[in-house]
Amino acid sequence: MPFKRALPVVWVVGGSGELGRAVARQLEPAYNIVNLSRRSAGSNSGRLQNVRIDLSVIGRVRAAVGALLQEDMPRGVVFCQRYRPSSKARDAGILAAITTEVLSSQAIIEQILASRKTPAGRRPPVSVVVVSSVNANLISEDLPFWYHWLKASQLQLTRYYSALSSRHGRLNVNCIAAGTFLKRPLSSYTKSRQALLKRLARRTAAQRVAGVQDIARLVQWLISDDAAVLNGQVLTLDGGLSNILQETLI
Numbered sequence: 001m002p003f004k005r006a007l008p009v010v011w012v013v014g015g016s017g018e019l020g021r022a023v024a025r026q027l028e029p030a031y032n033i034v035n036l037s038r039r040s041a042g043s044n045s046g047r048l049q050n051v052r053i054d055l056s057v058i059g060r061v062r063a064a065v066g067a068l069l070q071e072d073m074p075r076g077v078v079f080c081q082r083y084r085p086s087s088k089a090r091d092a093g094i095l096a097a098i099t100t101e102v103l104s105s106q107a108i109i110e111q112i113l114a115s116r117k118t119p120a121g122r123r124p125p126v127s128v129v130v131v132s133s134v135n136a137n138l139i140s141e142d143l144p145f146w147y148h149w150l151k152a153s154q155l156q157l158t159r160y161y162s163a164l165s166s167r168h169g170r171l172n173v174n175c176i177a178a179g180t181f182l183k184r185p186l187s188s189y190t191k192s193r194q195a196l197l198k199r200l201a202r203r204t205a206a207q208r209v210a211g212v213q214d215i216a217r218l219v220q221w222l223i224s225d226d227a228a229v230l231n232g233q234v235l236t237l238d239g240g241l242s243n244i245l246q247e248t249l250i
Helices: 018-027 058-071 091-116 145-168 191-202 212-222
Strands: 009-013 032-037 048-052 076-079 126-133 171-178 234-237
Touching: 009 018, 009 091, 018 032, 018 212, 032 058, 058 091, 076 091, 091 126, 091 145, 091 171, 126 145, 126 212, 145 171, 145 234, 171 212, 212 234
Parallel strands: 009 032, 009 076, 032 048, 076 126, 126 171, 171 234
Antiparallel strands: none
């Protein structure tokens, strides 16, 4: 599907969820968006193209990315994908989550790096943003070990490929470690969840919990020229909650 305007291209991986759609809406005025996910993200702007793909199947990921790279090198890539197997997930579900959230990202970055080794004049850097979680460093008793390990892997993926970027191609890779955030209006949550979110909000300077739009605005800055010298960094977006002394929380 051809885009209506000649704008830089940004890939939003896993762009059909609430977070991915918010990122696309934030970026659409200035970029053409390619959504890589199982479902269509939906847009009437003419600046969003859907590439339906199962991110848990690496062969299909590589094929789709190879075809996209034949058309154009993206200006930015935003990884928003989430895979939530059931709480009783067996090995197959866990492996699908790992492939979807980490190994597919690795495969995409590797293909971009390989493409950038070919002579093509002076290209602008590709800005990569990985949206992860504070659970990369913090522990929730309600979440399994593999979930924490997966989020920590996303942080290491960010650091690893940012370190390789100077040798293997101009690539900026940064990570947003998001705390609890609103995917929809507060009133749409259960009463107990609303109460928890309000308590969290009272502990922040802004007196509110972040929403998907806050993450989207930070993504927009990270892929812009204003953040060109930022590389390999993990930016925590939780209103400062992760800086509070543990004793004050008991």
